[in-house]
Amino acid sequence: MTDPEDREQQAAVCRLLLYYLNAPMAEGCRLRGVLPAPSAVRIAIHAGDDATGRTFLYEIPNDRVAPAYVPGMLRTVLAGTQYYSNNDISDAMGMTVIRLRPEEIALDPEPEQGQALTVLRALSDPGDDENPFLIGFLMHGDNLMRLYVQRSDRPGIIGADIRLTQTSTALIASLSTLIQEAQYQLPAPEDPHCDLLVDLTDW
Structure with missing residues (x-):
């Protein structure tokens, strides 16, 4: 059973990101979904065009990020080249899961x-x-x-x-x-x- 605090956080992130369905999160990157995970939320982002692009799941821990900071964190991660350790990469449903470490991400200012x-x-x-x-x-x-x-x-x-x-x-x-x-x-x-x-x- 999902922890009530996790469920509240996941629902809040879901509501926030609904507004990004009609516009790119970053150049060439579109929101495809918000998925619940144990003590985290996973954001599905499709990079590239529909035919040749790939979808990634960015996993953000619930206990380290308030929902309001999630869009800015995603914009920052998607705006430039990022490096991840093998421990932070896995697969789910045919998508690459990337576990983010919020404490290592300096947020870009909100537009x-x-x-x-x-x-x-x-x-x-x-x-x-x-x-x-x-x-x-x-x-x-x-x-x-x-x-x-x-x-x-x-x-x-x-x-x-x-x-x-x-x-x-x-x-x-x-x-x-x-x-x-x-x-x-x-x-x-x-x-x-x-x-x-x-x-x-x-x-």
Whole structure:
């Protein structure tokens, strides 16, 4: 029987990687699956074209990597030449299994799209489908994103500008309160999609 913590980790990684089915994880590398393994998760990556490429299973231990770091770890591993010992290589279902050692991998910085996805996922969690908070977004400028939000207890749509490189968990958690603070509010004459702008780029 699978350990409950392993199952939670595997499910979290599976949810995170669903978003990568429509785009390459790295150049020439596409996601093909997420497989549970004892105390680990295995990510199936197909390298090369469909006819002549190969599929590899990258095994990541559950006890050393939080789910949120898995996409970055895969991007780093797939971006350049890696060397593995024979002890880290095996086979399963006709695929080469490569056991990763997270402590030896220096993660590449997350690209802008990945940072945006993290923020949007956190804000679009289906807590109340009848009164959604996040109703739109626009990536614009250098590392900037405008979030279109609406509070169920207040009229109007608010455009909240954030800087992706500075977005913290605290900002995301405080957003519904921050948009009410007058010090951040601005008129929005150039944006017909909101009634008010909130500038949180320096928060």
